[in-house]
Amino acid sequence: xxxxxxxxxxxxxxxxxxxxxxxxxxxxxxxxxxxxxxxxxxxxxxxxxxxxxxxxxxxxxxxxxxxxxxxxxxxxxxxxxxxxxxxxxxxxxxxxxxxxxxxxxxxxxxxxxxxxxxxxxxxxxxxxxxxxxxx
Amino acid sequence: xxxxxxxxxxxxxxxxxxxxxxxxxxxxxxxxxxxxxxxxxxxxxxxxxxxxxxxxxxxxxxxxxxxxxxxxxxxxxxxxxxxxxxxxxxxxxxxxxxxxxxxxxxxxxxxxxxxxxxxxxxxxxxxxxxxxxxxxxxxxxxxxxxxxxxxxxxxxxxxxxxxxxxxxxxxxxxxxxxxxxxxxxxxxxxxxxxxxxxxxxxxxxxxxxxxxxxxxxxxxxxxxxxxxxxxxxxxxxxxxxxxxxxxxxxxxxxxxxxxxxxxxxxxxxxxxxxxxxxxxxx
Numbered sequence: 516x517x518x519x520x521x522x523x524x525x526x527x528x529x530x531x532x533x534x535x536x537x538x539x540x541x542x543x544x545x546x547x548x549x550x551x552x553x554x555x556x557x558x559x560x561x562x563x564x565x566x567x568x569x570x571x572x573x574x575x576x577x578x579x580x581x582x583x584x585x586x587x588x589x590x591x592x593x594x595x596x597x598x599x600x601x602x603x604x605x606x607x608x609x610x611x612x613x614x615x616x617x618x619x620x621x622x623x624x625x626x627x628x629x630x631x632x633x634x635x636x637x638x639x640x641x642x643x644x645x646x647x648x649x650x
Numbered sequence: 651x652x653x654x655x656x657x658x659x660x661x662x663x664x665x666x667x668x669x670x671x672x673x674x675x676x677x678x679x680x681x682x683x684x685x686x687x688x689x690x691x692x693x694x695x696x697x698x699x700x701x702x703x704x705x706x707x708x709x710x711x712x713x714x715x716x717x718x719x720x721x722x723x724x725x726x727x728x729x730x731x732x733x734x735x736x737x738x739x740x741x742x743x744x745x746x747x748x749x750x751x752x753x754x755x756x757x758x759x760x761x762x763x764x765x766x767x768x769x770x771x772x773x774x775x776x777x778x779x780x781x782x783x784x785x786x787x788x789x790x791x792x793x794x795x796x797x798x799x800x801x802x803x804x805x806x807x808x809x810x811x812x813x814x815x816x817x818x819x820x821x822x823x824x825x826x827x828x829x830x831x832x833x834x835x836x837x838x839x840x841x842x843x844x845x846x847x848x849x850x851x852x853x854x855x856x857x858x859x860x861x862x863x864x865x866x867x868x869x870x871x872x873x874x875x876x877x878x879x880x881x882x883x884x885x886x887x888x889x890x891x892x893x894x895x896x897x898x899x900x901x902x903x904x905x906x907x908x909x910x911x912x913x914x915x916x917x918x919x920x921x922x923x924x925x926x927x928x929x930x931x932x
Contacts, residue, residue, distance in 0.1 A: 527930050527931055530796055530799075530800050530930040531884075531930065531931075533800065534800050534803055534804055534807075534884075534930075537800075537804045538803075538804055538807045538808055538811070541804060541807075541808035542808055542811050542812060542815075546812065547701060547764075549767075549768045550768060550804065550805075550808070551808065551812075552765060552804075552805055552808040552809040552812065553809075553812050554765050554809065554914075555813070555819065555824055555828070555903070555906075556809070556812040556813050556815070556816040556819050556824070557816055557818055557819065557824065558818070558824045558827050558828055558831075560827050560828070560830070560831040562830075562831070562834050572838075573834055573835070573837050573838035573849075574838060575835070575838040575839050575840060576835075576840070577687065577691035577692070577697075580692065580696070580697055580698050581697065581698050581699075581700065582684070582688070582697040582698065582699045582705065583683075583684040583687045583688065583840075583842075584680070584684060584699070584842075584910060585697075585698065585699055585700045586831070586835070586842070586907075586910075587700045587701060588700055589700075592698075592700040592701070595698060595703070596698035596700075599696070599698075611827050611830075612818075612827065613816065613818035613819075613823075613824065639856055639857075642830060642853075642856065643853040643856050643857055644853075645834075646830065646833070646834065646849040646850065646852050646853035646856075647849070647850055647853045649834070649837060649849050
């Protein structure tokens with residue numbers, strides 16, 4: 516059964532106007548909001564490891580209580596993840612990302628996370644050093 | 651099997667439906683696999699989700715129960731066009747798509763609505779339009795195509811513009827950081843990433859002369875392709891070109907996040923398939 520088909524030109528003009536508004540809004544709003552589509556325009560990744568009997572072991576996410584899909588990590592989020600009564604092993608590492616690059620070190624006895632900014636331009640050598648170290 | 655009137659439109663609609671079913675099945679399977687990991691390592695069901703805070707055990711259990719229901723829904727969506735007899739195929743599929751929209755809304759209430767949820771909801775909604783409007787005497791192709799066209803255009807234009815405006819992305823560093831992270835997490839035992847290259851090989855690539863320039867070129871290309879897809883989804887390019895460009899682009903991003911990005915990949919391709927049937931500028 517054929518049905519009524521809408522007026523294409525009115526749909527086009529109205530649609531394009533709505534599109535322009537929604538694109539401008541999407542680009543300017545918080546990238547985490549729906550329809551803001553900020554995926555991969557930035558990143559923050561943690562390369563954390565523990566040293567056990569002179570062996571450098573990369574830490575999986577569950578060791579510091581981050582969910583299995585928690586692949587975005589900056590120092591603020593890492594600090595929040597460490598606010599748990601359960602033990603977290605001592606670890607070192609680097610966080611590399613769009614908003615900055617840091618060396619991190621966690622001491623479980625004092626429950627203190629030390630964070631030190633990596634100088635601009637030194638992040639790739641810092642990262643490759645960690646990548647070469649792990650077993 | 652025939653959804654709607656046959657021909658290329660029916661093929662595109664059916665393929666888009668299968669894209670939605672696959673996205674839902676994959677997404678719910680990931681949630682259920684994550685539930686096993688969480689139960690194994692965190693019996694108190696308290697884990698930290700960056701950007702969303704600490705999980706609440708009750709909410710997690712609700713989300714897992716909803717995921718089991720979603721997986722059944724995905725299987726039903728995939729089987730309906732094949733096993734439901736012809737007079738009832740379209741209405742059954744329509745009902746399942748409506749159920750999918752409701753599922754996505756409920757899941758979004760339990761979990762922060764992210765890119766994948768929004769893209770899947772867009773696709774499910776345009777399929778509801780496509781299959782449902784004929785029931786009230788309105789041809790579904792044009793409204794569904796226009797809605798998909800605008801939704802896909804907004805998606806790709808915003809994503810492309812954001813990438814162009816990100817120096818970290820345009821330098822290739824986002825891609826490099828993500829590939830390095832994948833290699834590192836794979837070594838740590840994460841099933842989310844490929845085990846190649848190894849972290850040591852990755853270090854060599856980063857220190858070498860050609861890897862970062864190659865990723866810079868790939869980043870520029872990705873941003874430009876996304877803008878092209880956005881304009882193409884409006885009808886400024888032939889549909890076969892739009893879909894032909896989208897598939898390898900999304901496959902390339904699978905190299906960065908092979909497991910978690912699959913639902914978004916198939917949902918956005920499904921959205922484009924509906925969009926190119928009747929783009930808003932045609």
